[in-house]
Amino acid sequence: MGVLQCNLSPSGMRSRRGSLDVSQRRTRSTISSFLLGKVVTRMAYCICLILIRLQPAIASDWIDEDTPEIFRTTTSFIDGTTYHLVMSDEFNVPNRTFADGDDPMWTALDKPDDDMSSAGGGSLHFYNSSTVTTTADGMMKIASVFKKTEWDRFDHVNKSYKHETRHFQSGMVQGWNKFCFTGGIVEVDVIMPGDPFIGGLWPAVWLLGNLGRATYEASTNNIWPWSYDVCDRKLQEAQEISKCNAQNHYGLNPHQGRGATEVDIVEVMTGDSNGPLPATVPPITLPYGDMTLQVAPGIPSNRPNSGKQPKRNTTLSDTGHTMFAAETWYDGLELQGNTSVNPFFYGTYLGETKPEEPVTRTKEQAFQADAVGSLHQLTRSHFEKPHTFRVEWQPGKGGRLDWFVKTYFEVINGTLTSIERDGKGHKWVKAFTIKDKSLSDLIGSQIPNEPSSLIFNTAISSTWGFPYDVPAYCKKCYDCDDPKCACSFYPGFCNMIKSNKTAMYIDSVRVYQSRYGGNHVGNNHSVGCDVPEYPSRDYIKGNEYKYARAPPFSTSDHGRPLQKIKNGGAKCKADSDCGGNVPAASSDNETSTARKLTSAPFGRGRCIPVGQRPRGLANTNGAKNVCSCTPGYTGPHCLAIDHIDDFPSAMANRLSKSLLDDFAHLKPTRFMIGMFGSLLLGLLIFLVHHAMNMRKREINSSMIETTPLVKPQFIMNDNSNTIVTGRSV
Secondary structure (H helix, E strand, C coil): CCCCCCCCCHHHHHHHHHHHHHHHCCCCCHHHHHHHHHHHHHHHHHHHHHHHHHCCCCCECCCCCCCCHHHCEEECCCCCCEEEEEEEECCCCCCCCCECCCCCCCEECCEECCCCCCCCCCECEEECHHHEEECCCCCEEEECEEEEEEEEEEECCCCEEEEEEEEEEECEEECCCCCCEECEEEEEEEECCCCCCCCCEEEEEEEEECCCCCCCHHHHCCCCCECCCCCCCCCCCCCCCCCCCCCCCCCCCCCCCCCCCEEEEEEEECCCCCCCCCCCCCCCCCCEEEEEEEEECCCCCCCCCCCCCCCCCCEECCCCCEEECCCCCCCCCEECCCEEECCCCCEEEECCCCCCCCCCCCCCCCEEEEEEEEEEECCHHHHCCCEEEEEEEECCCCCEEEEEEEEEEEEECCEEEEECCCCCCCEEEEEEEEEHHHHHHHCCCCCCCCCEEEEEEEEEECCCCCCCCCCCCCCCCCCCCCHHHHHHCCCCHHHHHHCCCCEEEEEEEEEEECCCHHHCCCCCCEECCCCCCCCCHHHHHHCHHHHCCCCCCCCCCCCCCCCCCCECCCECCCHHHHCCCCCCCCCCCCCCCCCCCCCCCCCCEEEEEHHHCCCCCCCCCCCCEEEEECCCEEECCCCEECECCCCCCHHHHHHHCCHHHHHCCCCCCHHHHHHHHHHHHHHHHHHHHHHHHHHHHHHHHHHHHHCCCCCCEEEECCCCCEEEECCCC
């Protein structure tokens, strides 16, 4: 079927208007003809756009065509209703790439991890997109390797360039500003990287609100991890987008508190604890998975001490004096199975920044953030085969967060007991629950209600799983090729990272949502990064520098945080280099995808000579042949599905409105009405007067043009003078 195209472009309308201007000088009905023609032209153009919109689109929604039908729905373990698949990626197509501009759903970073601040530090890796790909057995692979990266950055404090070195490379994959969702069920099948009993790697699967972008500190400063829709004048400076703000600018809703809250589906600590960790109930050993909600504002005082369980009750001495005061922490947290409250991390104080830091935060902008988290026991099997982690998220006021894992149950001493074993048990168990009441009753925060995106990464940080105390003689350095640095690593770490076999594998990721808000607590579920209730696109557009890379890595970015997706153009030798060996979808099942992908004999793409490339398809490095994608597929090698975000957008709605919509709340006074009426009357009189003058000129011009020429005559008068008459005088 052919594709409908509109030839009535704005430029076409301008040329048509020009032809009407010519006729205006030649006819007496020019004004009415011009207005009528302009209206008809615009109507035709709008009708054409509507017809295009009604055509069967050759782009896919966010569901992977390889997702089996059995996984197109799931049942909530909390409300028992059916949830429908809204996004999935099975990673079944090998050799996909995820560098900026390669994939419409994911972006793999090429930058350092900017965590040099008062709140963190110690990153030893450089994120390189080449460490992320898909394997022949259908998994996303995020490798961690021993490979040096060096660059020079400008030190704005000392006004000089500083040489930077990272000895390790790893990967971070983000869905930021591409696929976002609010509420629903997330399931991720993952194999954790490395040896579970060697500390040093920091793998994680997590969610972050779209107003912040992970590792871009300027975007998260006083944005992360706020989830607070209360006007508190004492906290207004610390929360950049506060409910106290009558006008939040950049298309944000007035009097709405916003932020970028973090939900850690699982982040892993490896190592050998030589028995149970202190203060864990029930006893937890390394390795463990951390399941956490990071939220602000946090509890300002009387907080639990790190390394100890929160004291729920005040302890009195025999004489009635207070020995240990009760500490303030969240009530109503639910833990099951081999899961303990995390006693090692209760949150972060984001204080006043130092001059050398990449962001600025004043004393008035300092604040406490809380980590409401748990530790769940992991086993060696979690590092050898895929295991499923599941989070059910009901957003906003009255909502909740529930983490689930699979386990075995056995009767021990007459009690039904959860046994972890290989973590691939046949029964789901709810590991951890946070209800909105626990947050709102204590501090006024809420379960996240922000459109959020998924992140997969493996970090290498001296603050996570590395030796805390090293001998005084030990040189604190992190180069595996320098023998003097050996004491800064756990035994076996350098051999593990040098093996080139250390990687996290994502087998699949799926997101489900409820179609009926009445079936669950909290607010309705939605898909989109810029939903009208929680807009973000205008804000990001107005602050692009916060979400973009810094020099020297930004030289090819043209100031854009995300690059345009390449539609083919990669160098190739055969169709198989362009997905020609990957069958294109041709499903007739209406429930499989909202739009149909085109079926073609050459699969997802083909390799064509440069001279035959379609318009707009750039040549790559002087290649003789380049990839050309089948409609419905994209990426430099045509291996990615061409996902399109067509969900409601606050920015699109704003741009489609009339200019007068901005005055919706204007209350005119009698004086304003009188002035407007006078101006309108004056304009009307001017137009009538102008039209009458134009009419007179046309009549005079017409009389001149129709007066016949008269042959000159020479007449002698009585005084013998010659008189010449006629038009030729």
